[in-house]
Amino acid sequence: MADMSKPYYGPVEDQATIDIERFFLAGDYISGVGYGVQLVLWASCALYLWKQRQRGKKTTLLLCYITLLLIVETIFGIVQARTVQVIYIDNRNYPGGPWQYFLDTQSLAINVMFYATLFVITFLCDLLVLWRCWVIWNASGLYIAYAVTLFPFILLIASFAMGTLWTLQSSHPGLSMYSKEPLAFGTAYYTLSLGVNIILTALIVARLLMYRGTHLEHLPPEHAQQYLSLATLIVESAALYSCFAIAFLVSYALNKPINQIWLGFAQAAQQVATYLIIYRVADGTAWTKKTMSTAALTSMQFNTKNGSDGKRRPGGTATLQLTMDSSRTGVDAVEDVEAPELGEKEK
Known part of the structure; x- marks a missing residue:
């Protein structure tokens, strides 16, 4: 039988470029699925908060917060979808391929918005975890809460400054998030952001475990299940995000194409964790100072x-x-x- 070779219709770029394009598209799909989950969680949280809007300013602030988060995430999703269209449809024959076009056009408004919205989303979610840590530790005293959250707060400010530099450098003409200088800023930024989350996660889990060890054996089963379960520890500490963020940071620092997959998971997981925290706050099952102290x-x-005389007897x-x-x-x-x-x- 004659050897019939199958014609090749694939891209002419090198394997590394092809891999990163594949992972870029996969990451976009993951972000889309994550957005759907976030939309459902936002609706649930907004409904709870709207019904309780008369209770005080905190409820209104949380409602405004999740709405702002959804708006920024919606812009991010639109920008990401538009980016895929521009590089793979509108400029598919660009010299070097679609990915090269993406790298060469980082100063376009659409790419600047991509980095800016990603940065703002990450900062807003980090800010919420810091607030939850302060609330949980506030049961031990106001000054203790301030002392515990001081270092994470400083790291958060540092990550904000580094994230601003990363956004500016990544969107500079002729550079991209994978160029040498932006890569260094990006690695430093995500290291700080991840460091904040790991520290806050550890502080929240430690405080809840301290409470668990002291009171678990004295609490009714339904109370223990509601406040001291493993799921509670994961949700309250936003540990879900930290796991995916570590995977992204390592792959991004090593400049591995799979970092696009982990970026999609980390970006979605961080907001899902944020909505789950707020849902517990709105539902009244989140940890508060009163929960910790009583x-x-x-x-x-x-x-x-x-007895025979009609009076109470043992029994x-x-x-x-x-x-x-x-x-x-x-x-x-x-x-x-x-x-x-x-x-x-x-x-």
């Missing part, structure tokens, strides 16, 4: 029963609900419905 401990049952049931406030000493006993009969028995 917890139901247990209930006590006393058996009593009616019936009465319940005492004990609550503990860690800001005070002692235990307050709140009597249940049958408590008056206990008083009668004591007489």
Whole structure:
């Protein structure tokens, strides 16, 4: 049989360029899926917050915050979709291929918006995790909360400055996020941003585990499941983002094409984690200073029963609900419905 070779209709670029184009498209798809998830979470959070808008300024601020986050993410999604169209459809025959066109046109408005929106989204999400860390540690005292969050706050400011430089350098004519200088700024920026998230994640998890170790054995099962589960630790600390951000940072610093995949996951995961935190805040299940300082401990049952004379004797049931406030000493006993009969028995 004659050897019939199959004609090649693929690109003429080198394998590294082809790989990064493949991962770029895959990353765009992941971002689109992530946007769909975020849209559903935004609607859920907005509905909760809107119903509770009369409760105070914090509810209104959170509603404005998630709306701003959605607007910026929508702009990012539009820009990313438009970028794919421009490089793969409008300029597919550009010398060196579509990816070379992308690298050569970083100063175009569409690419500047790509970097700017990505930077703003990351900063807004980092800011929320910092706030949650402060809220959780505030149960230990205001000054302790400030002391614990001071270093992450300084790192956040540093990452903001470095991110601004990265955005400007990446969008400079003749440069891109993969050029030598922008790559150095970008690595420094994401290292700082990731460092902030890792530190805040560790601080939040540590504080919750401290509380868990102290009170888990005294809490009712439903209370423990709601506030001290593994899912709670992951959501409250935004650990979901940190995992994907580490993968992106390593692959980006090594200039590996797969960094586009991890960037799509990290960008989506960070906002999903943010919405999950706000959902817990709106739903009333998020950790607050009151949650950390006050917890139901247990209930006590006393058996009593009616005797032949109609008076209570051991065998019936009465319940005492004990609550503990860690800001005070002692235990307050709140009597249940049958408590008056206990008083009668004591007489």
